[in-house]
Amino acid sequence: MVSIGIDLGGTNIAVGAVSEEGALLSQVCVPTRSQRPYQDVVREMAACVRETLQKAQLPETALRSIGIGVPGAVDPVQGTVIGCSNIPWHGVPLRSEMQRYFSVPVFLENDATVAALAETVCGAAKGAGSCVMLTLGTGVGSGIILNGRPWNGAFRQGGEIGHMVLYPNGVPCACGRNGCVERYCSATALALRGKQACWAHPDSLILEKAGGDIEGITARMVMDAAKEGDAPALRAVSAFADALALTIDNIINFLDPEIIVLGGGVSRAGAFLLDAVLPRIPTTDRLDPRTLPSIVLAQLGSEAGVIGAAMLQ
Ligand SMILES: [Zn+2]
Incomplete structure (x- = not known):
């Protein structure tokens, strides 16, 4: 089983398939073009998730969860983006929008917190x-x-x-x-x-x-x-x-x-x-x-x- 990690940035969106041990198996990167409607951004994210799985030669059934790091404030319980500093998103229902494409659990968290988690699991603070x-x-x-x-x-x-x-x-x-x-x-x-x-x-x-x-x-x-x-x-x-x-x-x-x-x-x-x-x-x-x-x-x-x-x- 793999999890997909999505690093949503103001400039680029990076999508990667990650093993349970924290190894990055494949990655796809596209421009965010944050001025378009959020539904379009999420649709492209979903396409990137599929492409990432294909690159890692994994079927969609191998997908365990999707996590998204957001450059701003999120409500992980409601699954919404409260506000971002460099993407014009306010009150965006990111989790429910992503779950239109995939039925696996979708998690959101602030990007700095996500980076800290990564360093704690498999980086400098392992x-x-x-x-x-x-x-x-x-x-x-x-x-x-x-x-x-x-x-x-x-x-x-x-x-x-x-x-x-x-x-x-x-x-x-x-x-x-x-x-x-x-x-x-x-x-x-x-x-x-x-x-x-x-x-x-x-x-x-x-x-x-x-x-x-x-x-x-x-x-x-x-x-x-x-x-x-x-x-x-x-x-x-x-x-x-x-x-x-x-x-x-x-x-x-x-x-x-x-x-x-x-x-x-x-x-x-x-x-x-x-x-x-x-x-x-x-x-x-x-x-x-x-x-x-x-x-x-x-x-x-x-x-x-x-x-x-x-x-x-
Ligand atoms: Zn300040």
């Missing part, structure tokens, strides 16, 4: 009883896994670490608060720090990497310039690491998970990111030594969305 994953991308997504299961709170409002307030007088956030984690720990935030560094220091290596185009600066360019010892880039990474370490310190105080996994675009900086962040996390509490969780890089990369969605049950 075997951990508790795990928090931070996805440091355009925003900051987060997933909490407790006792092997996703935790989103009693009212589906939990696990929004990206919108915890780090600095009450800080940068305004789209959510209406000021100084959210997302405004300081996302790839977007690091790129912005890089741009600000180049306005003050146009001789920075960051600007050279961007071909002289300040607006073209990405988080990766800032990281790469810092790795080469560029002082403005190192200061930008240092400020970024301060904010990320403070976020992790808060997570430890609040939840004390066994493992914290860092994923998303910024995590591709690898050991350089960990070397910047780890020494900034306090190792004592009220002068007593503190046991820190393992803080590791995500292992599954872009496949986590599909694999984790297939793991939903």
Whole structure:
């Protein structure tokens, strides 16, 4: 038996057949074209499910379940998408629409939670009883896994670490608060720090990497310039690491998970990111030594969305 995992993104939809051990057997990817009616998107998803099964040479009777990771808020009980940030879906009955094509169970979950589940089942946090994953991308997504299961709170409002307030007088956030984690720990935030560094220091290596185009600066360019010892880039990474370490310190105080996994675009900086962040996390509490969780890089990369969605049950 296999499960299908669907990673619904703002740009692409990835559909994969996943074995019970978490192995990706086949995959199909199509553009989301999210402006069309949701019924059309789901019809194409269903076609992709069939194509994925065919590629893996599996009959439809081998299909156990379909899981869908959604870039936004979902109600897994009702099977609806409450709202998304980059797909214009509000109150979409995604499960019932998908069940027009397949009679197997269909599960929905937030995409960051799905990625955390995948890392816990077969990635960087394999075997951990508790795990928090931070996805440091355009925003900051987060997933909490407790006792092997996703935790989103009693009212589906939990696990929004990206919108915890780090600095009450800080940068305004789209959510209406000021100084959210997302405004300081996302790839977007690091790129912005890089741009600000180049306005003050146009001789920075960051600007050279961007071909002289300040607006073209990405988080990766800032990281790469810092790795080469560029002082403005190192200061930008240092400020970024301060904010990320403070976020992790808060997570430890609040939840004390066994493992914290860092994923998303910024995590591709690898050991350089960990070397910047780890020494900034306090190792004592009220002068007593503190046991820190393992803080590791995500292992599954872009496949986590599909694999984790297939793991939903
Ligand atoms: Zn916010």
